Amino acid sequence: MPNRPTGVRPLLHPLHGLLLAFPVALFTVALLTDITYLQTAEIQWTNFSSWLIVGALLGGGLVLIWSIILAIGARRRTHRQPSLIYALLIAIMWIAGLINAFQHSQDAWSSVDVTGLILSIISMVFALSASWVAHRTVREIA
Amino acid sequence: MSIARPRSLCAAIFALALAGCGNSQPGLDQTGANPDLPEQRQTLVPPIRIATPEGWGGESPTAPQGFTVTALATDLKIPRQTLVLPNGDILVAEGSGGSAPPMRPKDVIAGYIKSMGKTPVKGGNRITLLRDADGDGKAEVRTTFIDGLNAPYGLAFVDGSLYVANQDALLRFPYRDGMTRIATPGQEVTTLPSRLNHHWTKALTASADGTKLYVGIGSNSNVGERGMAVEEDRAVIWEIDRATGAHRTFASGIRNPTALAINPQTQALWSVVNERDELGPQLVPDYLTSVRPGGFYGWPYSYWGRHVDPRVHPQNPKMVEKAIRPDYALGSHVAALGLSFVTGAGLGPSFAQGAFIGQHGSWNRQDLSGYKVVWVPFANGRPAGKPVDFLTGFIKHGHARGRPVGVTYDPSRGSLIVADDLSNTVWRVAPARPAPAR
Numbered sequence: 001m002p003n004r005p006t007g008v009r010p011l012l013h014p015l016h017g018l019l020l021a022f023p024v025a026l027f028t029v030a031l032l033t034d035i036t037y038l039q040t041a042e043i044q045w046t047n048f049s050s051w052l053i054v055g056a057l058l059g060g061g062l063v064l065i066w067s068i069i070l071a072i073g074a075r076r077r078t079h080r081q082p083s084l085i086y087a088l089l090i091a092i093m094w095i096a097g098l099i100n101a102f103q104h105s106q107d108a109w110s111s112v113d114v115t116g117l118i119l120s121i122i123s124m125v126f127a128l129s130a131s132w133v134a135h136r137t138v139r140e141i142a
Numbered sequence: 143m144s145i146a147r148p149r150s151l152c153a154a155i156f157a158l159a160l161a162g163c164g165n166s167q168p169g170l171d172q173t174g175a176n177p178d179l180p181e182q183r184q185t186l187v188p189p190i191r192i193a194t195p196e197g198w199g200g201e202s203p204t205a206p207q208g209f210t211v212t213a214l215a216t217d218l219k220i221p222r223q224t225l226v227l228p229n230g231d232i233l234v235a236e237g238s239g240g241s242a243p244p245m246r247p248k249d250v251i252a253g254y255i256k257s258m259g260k261t262p263v264k265g266g267n268r269i270t271l272l273r274d275a276d277g278d279g280k281a282e283v284r285t286t287f288i289d290g291l292n293a294p295y296g297l298a299f300v301d302g303s304l305y306v307a308n309q310d311a312l313l314r315f316p317y318r319d320g321m322t323r324i325a326t327p328g329q330e331v332t333t334l335p336s337r338l339n340h341h342w343t344k345a346l347t348a349s350a351d352g353t354k355l356y357v358g359i360g361s362n363s364n365v366g367e368r369g370m371a372v373e374e375d376r377a378v379i380w381e382i383d384r385a386t387g388a389h390r391t392f393a394s395g396i397r398n399p400t401a402l403a404i405n406p407q408t409q410a411l412w413s414v415v416n417e418r419d420e421l422g423p424q425l426v427p428d429y430l431t432s433v434r435p436g437g438f439y440g441w442p443y444s445y446w447g448r449h450v451d452p453r454v455h456p457q458n459p460k461m462v463e464k465a466i467r468p469d470y471a472l473g474s475h476v477a478a479l480g481l482s483f484v485t486g487a488g489l490g491p492s493f494a495q496g497a498f499i500g501q502h503g504s505w506n507r508q509d510l511s512g513y514k515v516v517w518v519p520f521a522n523g524r525p526a527g528k529p530v531d532f533l534t535g536f537i538k539h540g541h542a543r544g545r546p547v548g549v550t551y552d553p554s555r556g557s558l559i560v561a562d563d564l565s566n567t568v569w570r571v572a573p574a575r576p577a578p579a580r
């Protein structure tokens with residue numbers, strides 16, 4: 001391991017980080033397409049949102065499982081707390097996203113409206129926060 | 143009890159959705175001229191219950207005392223609508239249409255769920271002829287009358303010509319009495335709107351004088367969720383000139399007019415219409431109505447007159463203002479697909495003036511509704527009284543044994559023909575007569 005301080009690693013495995021990119025990007029874009037739908041009433045924008053949310057949930061589902069494993073396995077005090085916070089943020093993100101997927105299955109205007117917009121904002125904010133917490137945290141190894 | 147299975151499926155879906163099951167309120171009267179309309183209830187997942195198929199096991203649907211039910215023909219390929227020819231032969235349109243691709247994840251999931259309540263048989267794309275010359279209720283002659291059709295549904299016979307409404311075109315076939323097969327291709331009277339074809343069935347009937355043909359063209363969505371651009375020439379009834387094939391829009395905003403018929407007392411056009419879903423288990427009632435020329439019936443902006451649907455944007459108060467209240471509610475999610483008026487007293491005095499309505503039944507509410515044929519009594523050409531169950535027993539222990547579609551009254555023999563697209567059977571209901579003396 002050249003040029004890396006010995007005994008410190010990023011919290012997330014590279015594959016975990018890669019999976020996390022999906023909810024971060026897709027929930028963010030889903031919020032944008034929701035806003036566009038509410039401004040235009042052009043149905044294709046809410047269709048985009050529906051698929052984006054499902055994509056975010058698929059990637060985010062794997063992230064959720066992995067984050068829980070990480071939180072349970074965190075023995076060292078230095079990263080136990082951030083791991084728990086990370087798992088909690090991911091869980092809220094994912095549950096809000098799941099409810100939003102059902103909200104977006106309603107027809108026409110009801111697929112977004114106020115409820116869908118709020119859920120999209122929650123999913124995006126928690127995805128970004130979780131990613132922030134994860135990427136600023138390192139874990140020490142013996 | 144054996145109804146546990148569909149209930150638990152529903153429970154699983156709802157647990158997943160973190161939503162409560164939308165139960166119906168008891169005591170609401172949703173039939174007749176003034177149905178009770180509850181508050182709109184949009185839920186994260188609409189209330190769903192699939193009555194999964196189960197065979198008849200040698201049994202038949204249940205008719206009132208004094209009637210017998212026989213299977214005129216079985217093992218058909220999705221029979222939908224039927225027509226009685228002048229010589230008494232019965233034509234059966236068989237097929238299944240629609241080509242709307244999934245637009246959202248929901249469409250993929252809903253398609254799978256709905257398929258659990260349907261027959262696995264592939265639609266025949268043909269018309270079968272049934273002949274029951276000895277009148278025993280079983281067709282002893284059965285031929286493929288016309289083959290190679292495209293999801294045929296509506297049928298009409300006028301003055302030596304048979305008209306078939308495919309899902310994309312209205313065809314004419316010359317007919318001579320006694321024919322059992324037509325091999326010549328049909329002549330196209332006019333093309334019919336067929337893009338996507340979310341509601342693909344093209345109902346058909348002829349005007350009383352035979353100069354006009356009416357075709358019902360359903361909407362391309364539940365309530366505009368595929369965009370209004372694809373709703374051009376949808377949710378309308380066309381009036382087609384029989385001689386030239388020219389058409390005009392006879393009525394609009396009529397979400398899914400699944401069966402058309404001429405009222406024998408008034409000669410006016412009547413239709414059964416399927417209304418929108420996902421506003422709750424008791425919204426919106428499907429209806430039976432006389433169709434007023436130039437009339438607008440609300441879809442998608444409003445239902446049952448001026449009840450605004452919040453899902454449509456931009457909203458259109460001017461059109462809501464114009465929306466006509468239908469004549470007669472049949473109940474929410476009964477999925478009325480068949481309509482036939484009775485002329486003469488062939489079925490006895492209790493069924494002398496009125497209409498039979500085939501109710502396919504729907505998965506859109508948990509307390510199953512429809513799945514039967516009802517009788518709506520008429521007086522002076524208008525509905526007079528509540529619907530009466532005529533043919534039942536399609537549901538047993540929560541499973542569907544059959545699902546009625548088209549109903550056709552045969553005035554020459556005083557019987558009712560009922561197409562069942564789940565068990566792929568055509569039933570005949572006739573007054574029980576004593577065996578003829580020999």
